Amino acid sequence: MSNTPTRRTFLAMLGCAAALVLVPALPPSGQAGRRPSSAPGPATGRPPAGLVSVDGWLLRSSDR
Amino acid sequence: MRVGFDALSDAGASWDVCIIGAGAAGLSLAVRLAGRRHRVLLCEGGDQTYSDRSQRLYRGAIEGDPYIPLDEARLRFFGGSTNHWGGICRPLDPYDFTAKRAAPVTAWPIDGAAVAPYRHAAAEILGATPIEPDRELPGSGLKRIHFSLGPPVRLAQQYDDVVRHSRHLHYCSTANLFDLETDGGRVTRLRIRDYGGRERSVRARFVVLACGGIENSRLLLWGNRRSAGRLVPQPVTLGRYWMDHPHATLGQGVVFDATRLGLDRDWDVFLAPTRRSLDERGILNCGLRLHRLAEPQTEALIEDLAAVAPALGHRLRGPARERACGVLLRAAWEQEPRADNRIELDTATDALGMPRARLVWRKSPLDARTIRRSALMLGDYLRVHDLGRLRLDPWLASEPVQFPTEGELAGRHHMGGTRMGHTPEAGVVDGDCRVFGQANLYIAGSSVFPSAGHANPTLTLVQLALRLADHLQARLRRGG
Numbered sequence: 100m101s102n103t104p105t106r107r108t109f110l111a112m113l114g115c116a117a118a119l120v121l122v123p124a125l126p127p128s129g130q131a132g133r134r135p136s137s138a139p140g141p142a143t144g145r146p147p148a149g150l151v152s153v154d155g156w157l158l159r160s161s162d163r
Numbered sequence: 164m165r166v167g168f169d170a171l172s173d174a175g176a177s178w179d180v181c182i183i184g185a186g187a188a189g190l191s192l193a194v195r196l197a198g199r200r201h202r203v204l205l206c207e208g209g210d211q212t213y214s215d216r217s218q219r220l221y222r223g224a225i226e227g228d229p230y231i232p233l234d235e236a237r238l239r240f241f242g243g244s245t246n247h248w249g250g251i252c253r254p255l256d257p258y259d260f261t262a263k264r265a266a267p268v269t270a271w272p273i274d275g276a277a278v279a280p281y282r283h284a285a286a287e288i289l290g291a292t293p294i295e296p297d298r299e300l301p302g303s304g305l306k307r308i309h310f311s312l313g314p315p316v317r318l319a320q321q322y323d324d325v326v327r328h329s330r331h332l333h334y335c336s337t338a339n340l341f342d343l344e345t346d347g348g349r350v351t352r353l354r355i356r357d358y359g360g361r362e363r364s365v366r367a368r369f370v371v372l373a374c375g376g377i378e379n380s381r382l383l384l385w386g387n388r389r390s391a392g393r394l395v396p397q398p399v400t401l402g403r404y405w406m407d408h409p410h411a412t413l414g415q416g417v418v419f420d421a422t423r424l425g426l427d428r429d430w431d432v433f434l435a436p437t438r439r440s441l442d443e444r445g446i447l448n449c450g451l452r453l454h455r456l457a458e459p460q461t462e463a464l465i466e467d468l469a470a471v472a473p474a475l476g477h478r479l480r481g482p483a484r485e486r487a488c489g490v491l492l493r494a495a496w497e498q499e500p501r502a503d504n505r506i507e508l509d510t511a512t513d514a515l516g517m518p519r520a521r522l523v524w525r526k527s528p529l530d531a532r533t534i535r536r537s538a539l540m541l542g543d544y545l546r547v548h549d550l551g552r553l554r555l556d557p558w559l560a561s562e563p564v565q566f567p568t569e570g571e572l573a574g575r576h577h578m579g580g581t582r583m584g585h586t587p588e589a590g591v592v593d594g595d596c597r598v599f600g601q602a603n604l605y606i607a608g609s610s611v612f613p614s615a616g617h618a619n620p621t622l623t624l625v626q627l628a629l630r631l632a633d634h635l636q637a638r639l640r641r642g643g
Contacts (some may be wrong), residue, residue: 104597108451115172139438140199150543150546150547152560153471153472154471154550154560155414155554155555155556155557155560156467156468156471156472156553156554157539157543157545157546157552157553157554158471158546158552159475159541159546160470160473160548161474162472162474162552163473163474163475
């Protein structure tokens, strides 16, 4: 886990001992182009049974 | 005590140990040795506080994947990069010292037991809190892990009094190492320059370079060039096997019951593959971080999820909604140690006349496999056990992985370049951190790491520095 803010941040906060937790904002939510694709299993590259991937969401088939 | 640049001399006085660099490694080592009444000279190239003239010496070129500018990724003054670190600590996993199936080059010549005795003392120096033991999550291939999360200790402040008042520790700032002279088997003299172009010589029984994960390589490369290869006679790995921890946001998700993963107690939950998972999946180590999101973001995520999974969305709009929370998934993972990733001497020189550093750094197919399979392991665990659903960001959602080119990119954890090895062909230093070919030259810091695990390196490098203190003390007692 990164534990060093940028130098710019450092310069702005010189003397401050607070650790920063940098959390980027969520990307805008989109609803277009939802095509299911197989979700590769971690070890084999094949999708585990009953699991699918839709727009990056790792789902169960029954979720849909 | 502090000494001025003019007090440096090779006439008469010979130090037990001269340490170059007053960052986490150099300060820990210097204070430990001086506390045992050894005569220590600690040379810091920077000033007492930040200065542009010092920081500019860290500028360098970058080739390969996008990376943080070299003069922004570290700090060059008393206390070194501990002046801006975040205080996150965790020891390496014991198996990080071993040859991993995916890349046997990860093996260290020492095992975890060699540094374990120094963990408590290192944690005390760094203000690290006790860390709960890891706990496997059944059926996941993952384990829940913990970090000490700060607040960060500023070593410059912590050791200011010691440096001022110690009778055995002599500290000189604006003392930049420019050259190491060798008779072919021992470093005989150090040439030190200040910013005004003045030069002084120093002799010491033992010399330790503790200048960070880029400068240690740069100084040895430069010294080797000037000595026509007499400083590091077999520079096979010198500057090479350089590593950082790649960092990235992997995606978001919805956890159905925050209490099941501990997200009701903590805003951040950390997970990592088990050793068995690494072997089975052919990957390296990886730290996954689930960061709990606030309600509006959770609501937006559930809305997104419902759009692709209506049945699940319906369920999450019922009584289950109360227990659910959104999460942001981030990771820092172990980079494959590769000879091609390296520190070189650039053609441009700095204000002191030394070639600048040039970093060549690229992520590998194994780096891509490690992060994708680790993310899928978590995603599968959540959906198979119906604990939640993850949405991977587009760069990671399909193969080949397209790494982000902006954002955090890496942890600024500079490791390798003077890696530890069993032989001069396999490393620059031996298991005691001594440079092969030089009887009295040592390296302190994460540049000696042959592999990186996924944990922040500071605790481990301080453990190694304290271990080096014991080694040097034993040699000093034996008469060098």
